Amino acid sequence: MPTSRGNPDDIVRALADPERMAIAGVLARADRTADELAEDLAVEPRRVMAQLGKLTSAGVVSIADDRRTYRLDVATMRQAAEIVGPPREAGLALGAASDDEEYVLKTFFRNGRLTEIPMKRSKRRIVLERIALEFEPGRRYDEKEVNSIVGAFFTDHASLRRYLVDEGFLDRDHGQYWRAGGRVDVN
Helix, strand or coil: CCCCCCCCHHHHHHHCCHHHHHHHCCCCCCCCHHHHHHHHHHHCHHHHHHHHHHHHHHHCCCEECCCCCCEEEEHHHHHHHHCCCCCCCCCCCCCCCHHHHHHHHHEEEEEEECCCCCCCCHHHHHHHHHHCCCCCCCEEHHHHHHHHHHCCCCCCCHHHHHHHHHCCCCCCCEEEEEECCCCCCCC
């Protein structure tokens, strides 16, 4: 079946096969040769080569200059994601863990900035948890750094900083602030 490299429909079809999905999963962690993939997945090398051909044709995988090493083609995958739907707001990329959270973040963020601090506590906590992701756990920040980080989201950085402390996302002592709560973004 002929495909056009990077077409979202072809990418989904290519990844619909469990064996090809497993290959893409291994390549998401590290570049591999066909023989290394066969060994990692306990699949016959000729079968891996056939699956790599389909993944390469769809744009999921690309081959390195050495003509032996395969890698997940992240750029093509991102491009396909943009074709499928509108780009997500920068403020949403890290935060939402559920449809409800996604809705709240879409409501209160525009172009990566907070439009207003939600009055309802449950919604405010979702927004604050998203902003708290900007603070690295275990690191201490002075007030100027905190103002700079929260100021990137909202003009009234003092109110936002106070809410982060009051709701337990940040803690402070003697002019130093640190992350005290919320989810941790793991890459």
